Amino acid sequence: MPRSCTGRFALAIRSKIPQHRLSFSGGHHVRRPADRSLPHAGFISTRWQDADLNGQITSAAVYGFFDTVIQSWLASHGQIDPQEGEVVAFVVSSSCDFYASAAFTDMLQVGLRVERFAGSTVEYEAALFDMSGKQLHALGRVVQVFIERNTGKPATFPQHLEAALSALT
Amino acid sequence: MPRSCTGRFALAIRSKIPQHRLSFSGGHHVRRPADRSLPHAGFISTRWQDADLNGQITSAAVYGFFDTVIQSWLASHGQIDPQEGEVVAFVVSSSCDFYASAAFTDMLQVGLRVERFAGSTVEYEAALFDMSGKQLHALGRVVQVFIERNTGKPATFPQHLEAALSALT
Amino acid sequence: MPRSCTGRFALAIRSKIPQHRLSFSGGHHVRRPADRSLPHAGFISTRWQDADLNGQITSAAVYGFFDTVIQSWLASHGQIDPQEGEVVAFVVSSSCDFYASAAFTDMLQVGLRVERFAGSTVEYEAALFDMSGKQLHALGRVVQVFIERNTGKPATFPQHLEAALSALT
Amino acid sequence: MPRSCTGRFALAIRSKIPQHRLSFSGGHHVRRPADRSLPHAGFISTRWQDADLNGQITSAAVYGFFDTVIQSWLASHGQIDPQEGEVVAFVVSSSCDFYASAAFTDMLQVGLRVERFAGSTVEYEAALFDMSGKQLHALGRVVQVFIERNTGKPATFPQHLEAALSALT
Numbered sequence: 001m002p003r004s005c006t007g008r009f010a011l012a013i014r015s016k017i018p019q020h021r022l023s024f025s026g027g028h029h030v031r032r033p034a035d036r037s038l039p040h041a042g043f044i045s046t047r048w049q050d051a052d053l054n055g056q057i058t059s060a061a062v063y064g065f066f067d068t069v070i071q072s073w074l075a076s077h078g079q080i081d082p083q084e085g086e087v088v089a090f091v092v093s094s095s096c097d098f099y100a101s102a103a104f105t106d107m108l109q110v111g112l113r114v115e116r117f118a119g120s121t122v123e124y125e126a127a128l129f130d131m132s133g134k135q136l137h138a139l140g141r142v143v144q145v146f147i148e149r150n151t152g153k154p155a156t157f158p159q160h161l162e163a164a165l166s167a168l169t
Numbered sequence: 170m171p172r173s174c175t176g177r178f179a180l181a182i183r184s185k186i187p188q189h190r191l192s193f194s195g196g197h198h199v200r201r202p203a204d205r206s207l208p209h210a211g212f213i214s215t216r217w218q219d220a221d222l223n224g225q226i227t228s229a230a231v232y233g234f235f236d237t238v239i240q241s242w243l244a245s246h247g248q249i250d251p252q253e254g255e256v257v258a259f260v261v262s263s264s265c266d267f268y269a270s271a272a273f274t275d276m277l278q279v280g281l282r283v284e285r286f287a288g289s290t291v292e293y294e295a296a297l298f299d300m301s302g303k304q305l306h307a308l309g310r311v312v313q314v315f316i317e318r319n320t321g322k323p324a325t326f327p328q329h330l331e332a333a334l335s336a337l338t
Numbered sequence: 339m340p341r342s343c344t345g346r347f348a349l350a351i352r353s354k355i356p357q358h359r360l361s362f363s364g365g366h367h368v369r370r371p372a373d374r375s376l377p378h379a380g381f382i383s384t385r386w387q388d389a390d391l392n393g394q395i396t397s398a399a400v401y402g403f404f405d406t407v408i409q410s411w412l413a414s415h416g417q418i419d420p421q422e423g424e425v426v427a428f429v430v431s432s433s434c435d436f437y438a439s440a441a442f443t444d445m446l447q448v449g450l451r452v453e454r455f456a457g458s459t460v461e462y463e464a465a466l467f468d469m470s471g472k473q474l475h476a477l478g479r480v481v482q483v484f485i486e487r488n489t490g491k492p493a494t495f496p497q498h499l500e501a502a503l504s505a506l507t
Numbered sequence: 508m509p510r511s512c513t514g515r516f517a518l519a520i521r522s523k524i525p526q527h528r529l530s531f532s533g534g535h536h537v538r539r540p541a542d543r544s545l546p547h548a549g550f551i552s553t554r555w556q557d558a559d560l561n562g563q564i565t566s567a568a569v570y571g572f573f574d575t576v577i578q579s580w581l582a583s584h585g586q587i588d589p590q591e592g593e594v595v596a597f598v599v600s601s602s603c604d605f606y607a608s609a610a611f612t613d614m615l616q617v618g619l620r621v622e623r624f625a626g627s628t629v630e631y632e633a634a635l636f637d638m639s640g641k642q643l644h645a646l647g648r649v650v651q652v653f654i655e656r657n658t659g660k661p662a663t664f665p666q667h668l669e670a671a672l673s674a675l676t
Contacts (some may be wrong), residue, residue, distance in 0.1 A: 013276070015233055036659070042461055043552065044552070045192075045550065045551070045552060046573065047571060047572075047574075047575040048390060048396070048574040048575045048578045048579075048589075049390070049396055049398060049399070049571050049574070049575070051390065051391045051393070052246050052254050052386060052387070052389065052391070053251060053389045053390070053393045053442070054252075054257055054259075054391070055252070055391045055590045056259065058233070058260075058386070058387055059232060059236065059260040059263055060229050060232040060233035060235075060236055060387060061229070061387070063228060063229040063232050064227070064229035064554060064555065064556050065554075066229075066557040067227065067228065067229055067554075068552075068554040068555045068611075071555045071611070071612075072555075072611075072612045075612055076612070082221075082222055082223070082555075082611070083222050083223075083562045083610075090223075090225065090270070091227075091267060092266065092267050092597075093227040093264075093265070093266045093267065094228055094264065094265055095263065095264030095265070096258075096262070096263060096264070097261065097262045098262065100258060101259070103590075104391070104575075104578070104579075104589070105578075105579045105582055105583070109340070118325070122187065165667070212383065213383070214381065214382070214383060214406075216402060216403075216405075216406040217405040217406045217409045217410075217420075218402050218405070218406070218556070218557060218559070218565055218567060219556060220560045221556070221561065222558045222559070222560055222561070222562045223560070223562070224421045224560045227555070229556060231518070233385060233386065233387050234385075236385075236386040236387070237383075237385040237386045237387070237442075240386045240442070240443075241386075241442075241443045243629070244443055245443070251442070252393045252441075259551070272421075273406075273410075273413070273420070273560070274409075274410045274411070274413055277671070310484065311601055324510065389587055391590050392589070392590075392595055392597075394597065395600075396571070396574065397570060397574065397598040397601055398570040398571035398573075398574055399566050399567070401566060401567040401570050402567035404566070404567075405565065405566065405567055420560055420561070421560050427563075428559055428561075428563065428567040428605070428608070429605060430604065430605050431602075431603070431604045431605065432566055432602065432603055433600075433601065433602030433603070434600070434601055434602070435599065435600045436597075436598060436600065438600050439597070465593075472576070
């Protein structure tokens with residue numbers, strides 16, 4: 001929770017042309033600003049609709065990037081069929097700190113790591129970087145619960161998913 | 170951070186018709202499930218595009234609801250012009266716990282409260298309820314920093330905004 | 339196709355405060371600018387995310403408004419369950435002319451009319467107005483085909499839907 | 508409108524696993540189903556949020572893809588700065604026929620061609636294909652008008668834009 005968010009931000013406009021982009025730093029302890037060795041990376045091409053009227057990629061769009069990379073990884077590496085599979089994942093909690101704004105037409109990458117998993121719950125760390133991996137835009141946590149599609153009850157992870165999650169820790 | 174998310178979820182499908190809707194409860198301590206007396210409420214009519222392929226309003230959409238109600242309140246009550254005004258607000262941190270899923274064609278309300286504000290930073294509590302206010306769908310925190318549009322430096326709150334923020338605590 | 343779009347637009351900024359809003363007029367023959375007596379109206383509260391970085395509600399967002407009002411009408415008046423029902427509707431063709439831009443935090447209304455329906459195909463006229471009904475923002479056409487969910491074959495309209503569609507012509 | 512849309516659709520489910528995908532054919536005259544030699548192509552990675560609750564990439568999302576590729580091309584090839592530039596482009600008309608549905612996690616490409624341009628108006632043809640270029644998902648038209656940001660009046664194309672548009676015809 002941003003409850004730890006101390007609010008002493010030092011802001012600096014890096015550039016007004018071609019877009020306003022902001023760097024936020026200060027009170028936050030950026031836990032892994034230089035650590036780009038997250039075990040999985042997904043790529044995001046920003047869209048015209050992602051930017052708000054100040055030219056910033058919105059925070060809600062960033063959560064959508066995280067969902068996209070996680071669900072895509074689940075489909076490809078975890079063999080989870082999001083539409084017809086027996087188990088399905090729901091976000092039950094998430095959070096994100098935003099360190100620097102991104103803008104259309106940036107290409108971005110989302111580094112993904114499994115922080116922990118147990119029972120039917122997975123907690124991911126997701127980090128939004130530019131393509132060089134030098135600029136951290138946002139650092140988030142997403143917690144998913146897996147349930148059985150037919151009963152709605154918490155599901156145990158399928159075996160191949162458990163193996164995949166282990167590889168992502 | 171969902172760090173407090175203990176992962177012992179008891180899930181119950183409330184209804185499969187017309188949509189799967191899930192209630193999440195358990196490990197979470199819901200801080201104000203029955204407190205609907207948040208000082209401001211904005212209304213959200215769900216859209217076809219908000220639902221994912223499991224019929225759930227996505228978590229990213231919920232963050233978009235929060236942005237919408239906050240920015241709308243800033244425009245109407247805080248006299249902040251999001252496009253031309255001298256100060257502009259950016260989300261620097263946010264988080265949300267999701268307690269029950271919503272579905273298209275639900276009408277929803279977002280209760281809004283200012284948790285605290287100081288310097289150039291505001292922290293809001295935002296709660297997504299159904300229209301009766303009995304069902305809490307999601308409970309979130311959003312932290313904004315206000316900056317001067319022209320310089321990019323942290324801005325002091327305009328006087329009318331400070332008064333409006335006080336009224337929302 | 340906007341084939342009739344002759345491109346002699348007379349543009350006028352109506353206001354720069356609080357947002358740039360544009361009126362497009364000229365070559366277009368606005369078929370029903372003053373006709374607000376469309377048999378159904380749905381309401382749209384604009385969202386922060388709908389606006390592009392010039393402050394305009396994007397054209398793609400407008401198509402989303404049309405989808406929302408049509409699918410909502412199908413659910414409530416046509417008794418079509420979008421997630422579990424036996425028949426499901428897909429957009430196979432659409433078009434829209436944009437006459438004046440809208441901006442966040444506008445409240446808008448979408449007037450809906452069934453232009454024609456036959457077999458498994460429905461063609462709607464959808465008109466985006468401001469709440470007074472005096473300002474036409476956009477005028478569109480949406481063509482849907484109904485199919486059987488299980489077979490993917492064109493579906494005949496359920497009886498109650500056929501009655502509802504008739505009432506909307 | 509989709510005036511050529513005769514409504515005699517022959518539908519065939521291509522696959523129910525992993526997602527329902529539909530092919531629409533029949534009454535439509537597909538003008539260039541096999542012509543993949545559009546002079547510019549942009550790439551779209553689908554997102555979790557693009558799919559509706561039937562697993563289809565929504566039609567509104569497709570219009571967003573077109574906007575994205577056009578605005579991206581204008582920024583990179585036409586040297587149009589969407590946020591600060593002197594001229595800015597607005598969609599005044601658009602249309603699209605949908606031939607086959609796409610699904611998350613598809614990678615897609617948008618072929619782009621300038622159909623014609625004159626005065627301050629450009630008409631694009633945009634075609635949504637799979638990555639092989641063999642499957643046409645959607646074929647659209649987008650008409651933009653360029654205006655002067657400060658006056659709101661129709662703008663003449665900057666010279667480099669005119670050259671770029673010529674190269675795209």
